[in-house]
Amino acid sequence: MRKLRMGMIGGGQGSFIGDVHRKAAAIDGMIELVCGAFSSSAEKSKASGKALFLPEERCYANFEEMILAEKELAPGERMDFVSIVTPNHMHFAPAKMALENGFPVVCDKPMTLTIEEAVELEALVKQTGLLFGLTHNYPGNPMVKQARAMVAKGDLGDIRKVQVQYLQGWMATAVEKTGQKQASWRVDPKRSGIGGALGDIGTHAENLVEFITGLQIEELAADLGRFGEGRILDDDGNLLLRLENGAKGTMSFSQIATGEENNLAIRVYGEKGSLEWHQEDPNKLFTRWLDKPMKVFTPGGNDLYDEAASASRIPSGHPEGYLEAFATVYRNFATHLMAVMNGDSIERPDYPSVSDGVRGVKFIYAAVESDKNNAAWTKIN
Amino acid sequence: MRKLRMGMIGGGQGSFIGDVHRKAAAIDGMIELVCGAFSSSAEKSKASGKALFLPEERCYANFEEMILAEKELAPGERMDFVSIVTPNHMHFAPAKMALENGFPVVCDKPMTLTIEEAVELEALVKQTGLLFGLTHNYPGNPMVKQARAMVAKGDLGDIRKVQVQYLQGWMATAVEKTGQKQASWRVDPKRSGIGGALGDIGTHAENLVEFITGLQIEELAADLGRFGEGRILDDDGNLLLRLENGAKGTMSFSQIATGEENNLAIRVYGEKGSLEWHQEDPNKLFTRWLDKPMKVFTPGGNDLYDEAASASRIPSGHPEGYLEAFATVYRNFATHLMAVMNGDSIERPDYPSVSDGVRGVKFIYAAVESDKNNAAWTKIN
Amino acid sequence: MRKLRMGMIGGGQGSFIGDVHRKAAAIDGMIELVCGAFSSSAEKSKASGKALFLPEERCYANFEEMILAEKELAPGERMDFVSIVTPNHMHFAPAKMALENGFPVVCDKPMTLTIEEAVELEALVKQTGLLFGLTHNYPGNPMVKQARAMVAKGDLGDIRKVQVQYLQGWMATAVEKTGQKQASWRVDPKRSGIGGALGDIGTHAENLVEFITGLQIEELAADLGRFGEGRILDDDGNLLLRLENGAKGTMSFSQIATGEENNLAIRVYGEKGSLEWHQEDPNKLFTRWLDKPMKVFTPGGNDLYDEAASASRIPSGHPEGYLEAFATVYRNFATHLMAVMNGDSIERPDYPSVSDGVRGVKFIYAAVESDKNNAAWTKIN
Amino acid sequence: MRKLRMGMIGGGQGSFIGDVHRKAAAIDGMIELVCGAFSSSAEKSKASGKALFLPEERCYANFEEMILAEKELAPGERMDFVSIVTPNHMHFAPAKMALENGFPVVCDKPMTLTIEEAVELEALVKQTGLLFGLTHNYPGNPMVKQARAMVAKGDLGDIRKVQVQYLQGWMATAVEKTGQKQASWRVDPKRSGIGGALGDIGTHAENLVEFITGLQIEELAADLGRFGEGRILDDDGNLLLRLENGAKGTMSFSQIATGEENNLAIRVYGEKGSLEWHQEDPNKLFTRWLDKPMKVFTPGGNDLYDEAASASRIPSGHPEGYLEAFATVYRNFATHLMAVMNGDSIERPDYPSVSDGVRGVKFIYAAVESDKNNAAWTKIN
Structure with a gap:
C-alpha cells in the first residue's frame, strides 16, 4: 500500500x-x-x-x-x-x-x-x-465518541433533555467591512446560503446533538438575530428543540457573543445519568449519575468504550485538540x-x-422558516 | 441599638x-x-x-x-x-x-x-x-452584584444576548412517592401553585436575568416538560426570551437534569464585553472582552465596584457560599x-x-400560558 | 438545654x-x-x-x-x-x-x-x-473530612507522596509599613514568635497533611525566604517532607506569592489512588485511581463517608465556604x-x-532550625 | 524550495x-x-x-x-x-x-x-x-512562549519564587514486569542512565523553569524516591531549588503519582505579578497581579506578545495540544x-x-549527587 x-x-x-x-x-x-x-x-x-x-x-x-x-x-x-x-x-x-x-x-x-x-x-x-x-x-473527538457510545449502550437511560450552545464573538463588530476574508463571504447570502451563523456553526450544534444522542431533532422553534448593522443573514440564534423520542432542549449559537472564542458545549440528560462536553476543554467528559459521584473520562484513560479508546493517538494527559479531531x-x-x-x-x-450533510441543510431551512414565522414550531424534513 | x-x-x-x-x-x-x-x-x-x-x-x-x-x-x-x-x-x-x-x-x-x-x-x-x-x-452574591454594576455602568455596552440555566436533578426519579417532604408539596398544585420547577427555580433564573441586566423580560416562549410519571406540574422547562431592549436569549431549568446539583449559571453578552457566573463556583466572575484577555473578578479582589466590594465579609480567597449570599x-x-x-x-x-415578587409571579403565569399555547410568544404583564 | x-x-x-x-x-x-x-x-x-x-x-x-x-x-x-x-x-x-x-x-x-x-x-x-x-x-471542610476518611479506610492504599501548598500574596509589598494592622504584628517576632508566614499559614499546611493522611511528618528540610525588605521573619518557605511511614513530599507556603489570594491545596498519592483538594474551590474532592476514571466528590453528594456527609449543612450544589468550615x-x-x-x-x-497545637509549634521550631542549618533534615519533636 | x-x-x-x-x-x-x-x-x-x-x-x-x-x-x-x-x-x-x-x-x-x-x-x-x-x-506551547516573554519584558518584576511539578502515575505498579516496552528501558540504568523519572520528566521540569524564567537553577537539594519494588532508579523526586538571582522554589516529579496522567504545571511569582500554566490545560495562561484582577491569556487571543501570537496555527478557541507544541x-x-x-x-x-541538552544532563547528575548526600545542596555545573 x-x-x-x-x-x-x-x-x-x-x-x-x-x-x-x-x-x-x-x-x-x-x-x-x-x-x-x-x-x-x-x-x-x-x-x-x-x-x-x-x-x-x-x-x-x-x-x-x-x-x-x-x-x-x-x-x-x-x-x-x-x-x-x-x-x-x-x-x-x-x-x-x-x-x-x-x-x-x-x-x-x-x-x-x-x-x-x-x-x-x-x-x-x-x-x-x-x-x-x-x-x-x-465527532472526531474521543470524548464525543465516548459520549455517543454511552448513550447508545443505555448508560444514561432514556434521553430527556439536551442543551447545546456554540458561541463565538468574532463578528461582534462589523469585521466584514474591514476586509476580513472569511467574514465577507459569511455575511453574503450568495456565498453562504440562507443561513449565516446558522449554517456555519448552528449546523455543528445540530450535528453534535444528533451524533451523540443518536436521535433526530424532530422540530424546532427558532428566534434568529441579526445584530450586526446591515446584516441580512443571522449572526445569532436561540432555538427550542424537540427530539424524536420526546426529549426537549435548547440550542443557542452566536457569532456576536463578545469575547467568546469557540465555545461549543453540550449537555445531555438521561433518566439514569447525564454528560457534559466542552469543545474548548475537549479532553474531559463529565458524567453525572443518580447514585454515584461525578466521573470524568479522559482520552486514553480508564473505562473508555472502544470507539473512544481507538480515537486518541497519544497517552492520556497529552492533550489532543481541534486538529487531531479533524484528523x-x-x-x-x-x-x-x-x-x-x-x-x-x-x-x-x-x-x-452525505446523509448527515442532508440533515444539516434541512436543519438550516427549518430554522429559517421557523424564524420567519416568529419562532413557530417547524419540522425538519 | x-x-x-x-x-x-x-x-x-x-x-x-x-x-x-x-x-x-x-x-x-x-x-x-x-x-x-x-x-x-x-x-x-x-x-x-x-x-x-x-x-x-x-x-x-x-x-x-x-x-x-x-x-x-x-x-x-x-x-x-x-x-x-x-x-x-x-x-x-x-x-x-x-x-x-x-x-x-x-x-x-x-x-x-x-x-x-x-x-x-x-x-x-x-x-x-x-x-x-x-x-x-x-442577588446577595458579591459577584452577582459586580455583574449588575458592570452592566449598569455600561462596561459591556448594550446587551444583546442572555443565557440562563438552573439545573437540578433531585426529582429525576419519583422522590415525591418516597415521603420526601419537599418533593411532596413541590408537585402539588394546591401548595406550589401553577408552576412546579418553574416556580421553585425558574423564578430565580428570571430574577437573576432582570437583576443583572437591569432589563425586563418582555416576552417569552415556553416549552415545559412533565417527565416524572404522573406529575401535573412542570419539572423542566426550555424558554426563548426577548428583553425590553431587543436582546434575545434562552432559559433552561430542570429538576430532572440527572446528576445536576444546583447548577444556576448565567451569561450576558453586550456589544463590548460579556460576563459569566456560576452559582456552584460563586466566587469568580468571568468577563470577556473585544480587545482584552479574559478578566476574572473575585470577592474582595482587585477592581471591584463598591456594590460588590461591600458585599463580601472575609478577605479574597476565603470562599463565601450560599449561606453568605442569603445572609x-x-x-x-x-x-x-x-x-x-x-x-x-x-x-x-x-x-x-415586593415588586420583584410581583414580577416573579407574572413570569410564572406567562410561562404556563405560553406552554399551553405550544410555546407561543407571551408577554409578561 | x-x-x-x-x-x-x-x-x-x-x-x-x-x-x-x-x-x-x-x-x-x-x-x-x-x-x-x-x-x-x-x-x-x-x-x-x-x-x-x-x-x-x-x-x-x-x-x-x-x-x-x-x-x-x-x-x-x-x-x-x-x-x-x-x-x-x-x-x-x-x-x-x-x-x-x-x-x-x-x-x-x-x-x-x-x-x-x-x-x-x-x-x-x-x-x-x-x-x-x-x-x-x-479540617472543618466536608471534603477534607472525606479525604481523611478515604485514607483512613485504606481506599488509597499506602501513602507514598504528599504535596501541600499555601500561597498568599498580600505581603508581596511592604504592607506592614502602611499601617495594616495584621501585617504589623505578623512581621514582629515579639508578637508572632519565631515564625512569620510559617506560623500563620505553614502550620495550616502541616496540620492539613497530618489530618488527612493520619501520619506525622517525621522530618523536614526547610528553606525559608525573607523577600520583603527589612523583614526579620520568613514570608516564604519551601520544604521537603518525610512522613513517618516513608512517604515523601513537598510543602510550599508564601505570603509574597503575588496575586494569590488564599491558595491552600493538597495532593496525596497512595498505591491505589490519590486525592486533590483546593481550599479556594472547597466543594470538590478530586480522586484519581489506578483503574477507574476520576471521581469528583461533593458535599451532600453521593457515596460520602459519614464523617463528610454529616459535615455539610445544606443540599449538594449549595456551596459552603470558609465560614462554614470554621463553624x-x-x-x-x-x-x-x-x-x-x-x-x-x-x-x-x-x-x-491541644496536641495538634503542640505539633504545630514543634513544626515551627523544626523548620526554623532546619533553615538556620541551610535546610538540613530536622526532626519534629 | x-x-x-x-x-x-x-x-x-x-x-x-x-x-x-x-x-x-x-x-x-x-x-x-x-x-x-x-x-x-x-x-x-x-x-x-x-x-x-x-x-x-x-x-x-x-x-x-x-x-x-x-x-x-x-x-x-x-x-x-x-x-x-x-x-x-x-x-x-x-x-x-x-x-x-x-x-x-x-x-x-x-x-x-x-x-x-x-x-x-x-x-x-x-x-x-x-x-x-x-x-x-x-517550550513549543504558545502559552509557554507568552510566559517567557512576559518574564523577559519585566511584566512580573523580579522573580522570587517558582513551583514546578511533573506528575504521572503510569509506573505506580510494576508495569516493567508486564512487558511494557517503555517501562522496561526506563527502569534500566544501562539504557536510561543514572536518572529514572528524573531523566524522563525531571528534565522537562528543569527545562521549563529555565525557559520561562530565563534564569538558571544554581543549586538544588533532591530527595529521590524508589517506591516501585526492586527499582534501582528513582521513580519520584522532591527538590528544593535556588535560582541564580536569589529566587527559591520547589520541584516535584513522579511516575508513581497514582492516577495522574501528564500533570506538568508551573507557577512563577515575581514582585509585580505571577503566572500559572498547566500542560493538561495548555491553552490558558493564568496571570495574577498586585492591583488588577486575574487575566487569562489564550492562544490566538488578545494582547499576546509576538512570540506567542506566532506560535499558534488556528484561531483562538480551537485547542492545540501536545502534538502541535511538538510540531x-x-x-x-x-x-x-x-x-x-x-x-x-x-x-x-x-x-x-544542544546547550539546553547539556543543562539537562548536568541537572540529572546534580540531583543524583544531592540525593546520595541526603538532599544536600548541590550546584548544577
Whole structure:
C-alpha cells in the first residue's frame, strides 16, 4: 500500500479552513497532498501550491481543469480523492463533478446551499457507490465518541433533555467591512446560503446533538438575530428543540457573543445519568449519575468504550485538540478508502456521511422558516 | 441599638429552607430569633422551637396566634419582623396579616400563588409603608452584584444576548412517592401553585436575568416538560426570551437534569464585553472582552465596584457560599430596618422587593400560558 | 438545654479573625456571645462590645478581669467557655488562666509562642480535664473530612507522596509599613514568635497533611525566604517532607506569592489512588485511581463517608465556604461541651486538639532550625 | 524550495515517542520522512518502514548503515537531517556520527547518558556549525512562549519564587514486569542512565523553569524516591531549588503519582505579578497581579506578545495540544534549516539547543549527587 493522494479544491493562501484540512490530513501519515485548485484565480492557485511545495503542473486554475486532468493520469499517480474546502456556494458543483468522474469526496459543511442540491448529492453517492465524507470535525473527538457510545449502550437511560450552545464573538463588530476574508463571504447570502451563523456553526450544534444522542431533532422553534448593522443573514440564534423520542432542549449559537472564542458545549440528560462536553476543554467528559459521584473520562484513560479508546493517538494527559479531531475524520475516511481500494470492506465507517450533510441543510431551512414565522414550531424534513 | 428580633413562620424540624433562613439571619450578628410558628401542628412547632433553644411560650401554634400575641408584647421585647418560610400557598395569608398588624416582612419566593395576591401585597406594602424583603438569595452574591454594576455602568455596552440555566436533578426519579417532604408539596398544585420547577427555580433564573441586566423580560416562549410519571406540574422547562431592549436569549431549568446539583449559571453578552457566573463556583466572575484577555473578578479582589466590594465579609480567597449570599439579603434588610427604627433613611435598599415578587409571579403565569399555547410568544404583564 | 455562652478575648474592631470567629460561632445557633475582652485598651474593648450589642458591664478591660468577673457569675449566666483570638503572643496567658479558673478554651493557632508553653498547656488540659479546641478551620471542610476518611479506610492504599501548598500574596509589598494592622504584628517576632508566614499559614499546611493522611511528618528540610525588605521573619518557605511511614513530599507556603489570594491545596498519592483538594474551590474532592476514571466528590453528594456527609449543612450544589468550615469546628466543640455539661460523653471529638497545637509549634521550631542549618533534615519533636 | 527530508533513528512499531515525532514533523507540511533505521533489528526496521509507506531500500538495519548510505545519495534526494528518537543510551552515538557526516540533528531528551558525552556533542555542534535541535516540546506551547516573554519584558518584576511539578502515575505498579516496552528501558540504568523519572520528566521540569524564567537553577537539594519494588532508579523526586538571582522554589516529579496522567504545571511569582500554566490545560495562561484582577491569556487571543501570537496555527478557541507544541519545535528547526540551506540566517532560533541538552544532563547528575548526600545542596555545573 501507499499513502492516499489528495487533491484539494479551495484553501488558497489566507484560507483558515484549507490549512486546517491539510494539517489534519497530514497528521496520521496516510495522506499526501498531490494537487490542488486552490483558488478561483489561476495565479493565486499556483502561488498557493508553490508554498505547499507542489509541482506547478498540478496546481490547477479551477476545479474542472483539475478533475479532468487528474482523471487522465495513471491510477497510481492521480489523486485518489478530492477535498473540497471552498465557501458554501462552491461545494455542490465540484462535489458533483468529482463523483461523476469517479473521485471520492471529502467535503466541508454545510454541504450545499439548498436542500435540492443536498438530496442530489446523496443520490449521486448512492448511485456511484463512491465514498463521501463530510467534515463535521467534532465527532472526531474521543470524548464525543465516548459520549455517543454511552448513550447508545443505555448508560444514561432514556434521553430527556439536551442543551447545546456554540458561541463565538468574532463578528461582534462589523469585521466584514474591514476586509476580513472569511467574514465577507459569511455575511453574503450568495456565498453562504440562507443561513449565516446558522449554517456555519448552528449546523455543528445540530450535528453534535444528533451524533451523540443518536436521535433526530424532530422540530424546532427558532428566534434568529441579526445584530450586526446591515446584516441580512443571522449572526445569532436561540432555538427550542424537540427530539424524536420526546426529549426537549435548547440550542443557542452566536457569532456576536463578545469575547467568546469557540465555545461549543453540550449537555445531555438521561433518566439514569447525564454528560457534559466542552469543545474548548475537549479532553474531559463529565458524567453525572443518580447514585454515584461525578466521573470524568479522559482520552486514553480508564473505562473508555472502544470507539473512544481507538480515537486518541497519544497517552492520556497529552492533550489532543481541534486538529487531531479533524484528523480523525480524515483518518477514518482514509482507512475506509484504503480498504475499498484493497477490495476489503469495513464494518462501520466512522465519519460523517452525505446523509448527515442532508440533515444539516434541512436543519438550516427549518430554522429559517421557523424564524420567519416568529419562532413557530417547524419540522425538519 | 440592639439586635433585631425575628419571628419565623414555617421552618419546623426537617425543613431545609427554614434552617437556611435561620443560619443566614444569624451570621452577621444583627438578628436574633425570638419566636416562631414553625409548623401547622402546635406540637411540632413547640418541639421545633425547643430544639432552637426558644422559650416554650413563644413557640406558637399558628401564625395568627403568633402575630396577635407578639403584638401585645412591649416594643423592645416583641418581634421586630416576621420571616415567612412556608410552602408557597402559605406565603400570602401570613404576609398580609403581618403587614396589617404592623410587622415588616421577609418572605420566601415565589411570593404568592396568584398574580392577584401578589398585587394585593404590593399595594399593602405601599399603603402601610412597612418594609418587605423577598429572599431571592442569588442577588446577595458579591459577584452577582459586580455583574449588575458592570452592566449598569455600561462596561459591556448594550446587551444583546442572555443565557440562563438552573439545573437540578433531585426529582429525576419519583422522590415525591418516597415521603420526601419537599418533593411532596413541590408537585402539588394546591401548595406550589401553577408552576412546579418553574416556580421553585425558574423564578430565580428570571430574577437573576432582570437583576443583572437591569432589563425586563418582555416576552417569552415556553416549552415545559412533565417527565416524572404522573406529575401535573412542570419539572423542566426550555424558554426563548426577548428583553425590553431587543436582546434575545434562552432559559433552561430542570429538576430532572440527572446528576445536576444546583447548577444556576448565567451569561450576558453586550456589544463590548460579556460576563459569566456560576452559582456552584460563586466566587469568580468571568468577563470577556473585544480587545482584552479574559478578566476574572473575585470577592474582595482587585477592581471591584463598591456594590460588590461591600458585599463580601472575609478577605479574597476565603470562599463565601450560599449561606453568605442569603445572609447578605438579611443583613441589608436588617440594616434598612434598623435605619427606619432609628428614624433614618437609606439611599437605596439592596435586597429584592415586593415588586420583584410581583414580577416573579407574572413570569410564572406567562410561562404556563405560553406552554399551553405550544410555546407561543407571551408577554409578561 | 440552652445556647452555650461564649466570652471572647481579642477580636476588637478592625480584627479580621475575631469577626470570623463570631460569625462561625453564630451560624449553627448553638452559641451566643455574652462577654468579651476585645482589646488591650479598655475603651476599645467597650466600643467593640457595644457594636456587637453586648451590655457594657460585660465588655471587660482585659482578659484577667473578664475571667475573674465571669467566674463570680452564676453558672447559668456566666460564660461557658472562652474563645481566644488575639495575636500569637497573647494566646498562652489567657488560655492558661482560663483553664486554671475552670473555663474550657477555644484558641486560635499557632497555639503558643514556644514549645514549652505548648507543652504546659497540653499538661494543663490533661490535668483539668477541661475541653480545649484549636481553630484549625480547614479540617472543618466536608471534603477534607472525606479525604481523611478515604485514607483512613485504606481506599488509597499506602501513602507514598504528599504535596501541600499555601500561597498568599498580600505581603508581596511592604504592607506592614502602611499601617495594616495584621501585617504589623505578623512581621514582629515579639508578637508572632519565631515564625512569620510559617506560623500563620505553614502550620495550616502541616496540620492539613497530618489530618488527612493520619501520619506525622517525621522530618523536614526547610528553606525559608525573607523577600520583603527589612523583614526579620520568613514570608516564604519551601520544604521537603518525610512522613513517618516513608512517604515523601513537598510543602510550599508564601505570603509574597503575588496575586494569590488564599491558595491552600493538597495532593496525596497512595498505591491505589490519590486525592486533590483546593481550599479556594472547597466543594470538590478530586480522586484519581489506578483503574477507574476520576471521581469528583461533593458535599451532600453521593457515596460520602459519614464523617463528610454529616459535615455539610445544606443540599449538594449549595456551596459552603470558609465560614462554614470554621463553624463546624465550633459546632463540634459546642456539641462536645454540651454533652459534657449534660454528663454525657461523645465517642470521638471531631475538632483539633491541644496536641495538634503542640505539633504545630514543634513544626515551627523544626523548620526554623532546619533553615538556620541551610535546610538540613530536622526532626519534629 | 522543497520539503525537508527527514531520516529517523528509532521509533519502530510500538514506540510511543517515534510516532509522536513523525506526526509532529508532518503537521506543518514542511518535512517528509524519507528513510529510517527504526529498530536495532533489521527486520523490525523494515516492517516499521513499510507500515509508514517507505520504500524498502531506505529502511536501514541500523543507524550506521543509514548515515553512510544516505551520505552517498544526491543532495536533493538524501535525507536533510536525522531525528533521533531512541532510548537515552542510543542518543549519543548516532548524534555524533550524524554530525561527523554532515547531517543536522534533532535529538530527543535527555540528550546523553553522561555529562562528558553532552559536552562532546556541544563541542561538535560548535565545530561543525551544523544545526542541532533538542525536542523539549513544552517550550513549543504558545502559552509557554507568552510566559517567557512576559518574564523577559519585566511584566512580573523580579522573580522570587517558582513551583514546578511533573506528575504521572503510569509506573505506580510494576508495569516493567508486564512487558511494557517503555517501562522496561526506563527502569534500566544501562539504557536510561543514572536518572529514572528524573531523566524522563525531571528534565522537562528543569527545562521549563529555565525557559520561562530565563534564569538558571544554581543549586538544588533532591530527595529521590524508589517506591516501585526492586527499582534501582528513582521513580519520584522532591527538590528544593535556588535560582541564580536569589529566587527559591520547589520541584516535584513522579511516575508513581497514582492516577495522574501528564500533570506538568508551573507557577512563577515575581514582585509585580505571577503566572500559572498547566500542560493538561495548555491553552490558558493564568496571570495574577498586585492591583488588577486575574487575566487569562489564550492562544490566538488578545494582547499576546509576538512570540506567542506566532506560535499558534488556528484561531483562538480551537485547542492545540501536545502534538502541535511538538510540531512547533520541528517547524522552527525546519525554518532555520531551510534558511541555512538557502544561505540565509535567522535572527534567533526558537527551539531548544544542544546547550539546553547539556543543562539537562548536568541537572540529572546534580540531583543524583544531592540525593546520595541526603538532599544536600548541590550546584548544577
